[in-house]
Amino acid sequence: MSAKPKFAMYWAASCGGCEIAVLNIGEKILDVDANFEVVFWPVAMDAKYKDVEAMEDKSILLTLFNGGIRNKENEEIAHLLRRKSQLLVAFGSCACEGCIPGLANLSTPEQIFNAAYESVSTENPEHYRPAFDYAMPEGDIHIPKFFPILRTLDQVVDVDYYMPGCPPESHQIAAVIDLVIQVLNGQASLPPKGSVIGAGGSTVCDDCPRQRNVKTISAFRRIQDLTDPDPDICLLEQGIPCNGPATRSGCGALCPQAGAQCIGCYGPAEGVLDYGARLITAYASVIDSNDPAEIERILDGIPDPVGQFYRFNLAGSLLRASKAAWTNTLKDHA
Amino acid sequence: MTENLNSAKSGNGSEKSFPNFEPVIIGFTCNWCSYRAADLAGTARVKYPPNVRLIRLMCSGRLDPTFVMKALADGADGVLITGCHPGECHYLEQNYKALRRYLLLRRTLVGMGIEAERVKLVWASAAEGVKLAQEISTLVEEIRQLGPLHWAGKGYIDSRHPVPAAAVQEVVA
Numbered sequence: 007m008s009a010k011p012k013f014a015m016y017w018a019a020s021c022g023g024c025e026i027a028v029l030n031i032g033e034k035i036l037d038v039d040a041n042f043e044v045v046f047w048p049v050a051m052d053a054k055y056k057d058v059e060a061m062e063d064k065s066i067l068l069t070l071f072n073g074g075i076r077n078k079e080n081e082e083i084a085h086l087l088r089r090k091s092q093l094l095v096a097f098g099s100c101a102c103e104g105c106i107p108g109l110a111n112l113s114t115p116e117q118i119f120n121a122a123y124e125s126v127s128t129e130n131p132e133h134y135r136p137a138f139d140y141a142m143p144e145g146d147i148h149i150p151k152f153f154p155i156l157r158t159l160d161q162v163v164d165v166d167y168y169m170p171g172c173p174p175e176s177h178q179i180a181a182v183i184d185l186v187i188q189v190l191n192g193q194a195s196l197p198p199k200g201s202v203i204g205a206g207g208s209t210v211c212d213d214c215p216r217q218r219n220v221k222t223i224s225a226f227r228r229i230q231d232l233t234d235p236d237p238d239i240c241l242l243e244q245g246i247p248c249n250g251p252a253t254r255s256g257c258g259a260l261c262p263q264a265g266a267q268c269i270g271c272y273g274p275a276e277g278v279l280d281y282g283a284r285l286i287t288a289y290a291s292v293i294d295s296n297d298p299a300e301i302e303r304i305l306d307g308i309p310d311p312v313g314q315f316y317r318f319n320l321a322g323s324l325l326r327a328s329k330a331a332w333t334n335t336l337k338d339h340a
Numbered sequence: 341m342t343e344n345l346n347s348a349k350s351g352n353g354s355e356k357s358f359p360n361f362e363p364v365i366i367g368f369t370c371n372w373c374s375y376r377a378a379d380l381a382g383t384a385r386v387k388y389p390p391n392v393r394l395i396r397l398m399c400s401g402r403l404d405p406t407f408v409m410k411a412l413a414d415g416a417d418g419v420l421i422t423g424c425h426p427g428e429c430h431y432l433e434q435n436y437k438a439l440r441r442y443l444l445l446r447r448t449l450v451g452m453g454i455e456a457e458r459v460k461l462v463w464a465s466a467a468e469g470v471k472l473a474q475e476i477s478t479l480v481e482e483i484r485q486l487g488p489l490h491w492a493g494k495g496y497i498d499s500r501h502p503v504p505a506a507a508v509q510e511v512v513a
Contacts, residue, residue, distance in 0.1 A: 112451075279406050279410070283404060287405060293440050296436040296439070298439065301439065310451070323409070324410055328453040329453030329454055
């Protein structure tokens with residue numbers, strides 16, 4: 007059994023939810039163990055970066071990489087795993103499109119460090135900040151440098167497949183693992199490079215069982231402000247900003263079925279270049295007014311359009327980051 | 341977010357000057373009105389600055405906000421969107437859709453720290469060559485005052501390294 011193909015999983019800037027989603031596939035995890043030798047998986051086993059460096063190039067068959075590229079360590083491991091892996095999968099929303107950590111691209115590095123070390127919820131009476139380089143008697147120590155902009159995995163290295171979701175649904179992960187095992191046994195072939203796997207090709211609306219009529223919206227309202235949202239009618243039709251029209255199917259429309267609006271964690275639907283732009287189109291088309299002042303009043307119901315349209319997709323969007331994040335960078339390094 | 345809005349509104353380029361800065365402006369025009377207005381301006385020898393590159397759409401309602409995002413991300417300093425006057429759309433009321441998209445897009449761009457003045461919606465009928473030329477001249481001057489947008493360095497979308505080097509310089513807090 008020494009010839010089992012090798013499997014690795016890594017977390018960069020992420021929350022760890024993707025690892026939980028993998029473990030959540032239940033007894034399928036035994037299939038992973040039966041068919042793969044797990045060589046590197048920081049959350050589940052002890053392994054050192056130098057162990058990976060010692061491996062032959064392309065010796066890992068499948069690497070699931072979750073998390074965005076926030077600092078130098080993330081970047082180095084992305085390059086290392088790319089070199090060692092035959093198939094590198096951007097696993098989960100962070101690696102595919104930045105996800106929640108990508109929202110830090112609206113802020114300058116200084117604001118990010120202030121939020122982490124000086125906010126009201128942080129107890130830091132000595133005002134400690136990380137020292138990236140520090141001289142100890144035993145020698146200089148360094149911690150990974152921080153980048154002003156969080157990048158998606160494919161903005162750093164070549165990516166073979168994308169698996170969206172925050173986190174990817176467990177049944178989708180199980181299906182992908184099944185597929186890889188079938189490929190190993192010669193019973194199936196891999197999809198074309200660059201494909202989105204473990205998700206549908208349509209939109210969340212397509213999977214949503216709610217009833218859709220003609221949409222005419224005269225006010226946007228937050229779902230928590232509604233006392234009696236209709237359980238059967240399309241949420242957007244009720245004026246609740248639901249991101250279903252631009253979001254890739256694959257989750258089974260879980261949130262709208264539970265009475266909550268889609269927030270877009272499965273990322274842009276097939277053919278969508280910019281997720282937020284597609285949502286702007288969708289929302290603007292159904293606003294029931296032709297009067298500029300009235301339209302502005304209706305749009306006041308979306309107090310934070312960037313957060314609404316790019317909650318998961320900012321780092322992967324066309325603009326990638328706010329001007330504040332750029333100009334700070336350009337000022338420092340021009 | 342609030343800080344972004346404030347910095348965007350204050351027009352941070354007003355007291356600076358940008359010598360030799362020629363704004364690049366992408367203009368989306370409607371086949372039935374503003375594109376012909378631009379044509380009319382040409383045949384009537386009405387002058388307007390050469391900074392605007394016009395792209396013809398069949399209708400302002402065809403304008404996907406993606407076009408604007410891509411123009412700005414790929415190096416444009418401003419975007420001009422033009423369409424038929426309200427009530428005069430060749431396709432009945434698609435220009436109203438363009439209006440609503442524009443207003444929502446503008447809010448989103450301001451949230452990203454882009455000055456609202458950089459993206460402008462103008463109604464111009466096929467007879468309004470002079471008006472269109474004036475609007476273009478005004479926009480070019482406004483953007484000249486704002487200075488270059490220089491979003492992320494030009495042309496990064498199509499390169500193999502989609503984020504410019506300056507943005508991934510290491511930061512030491």
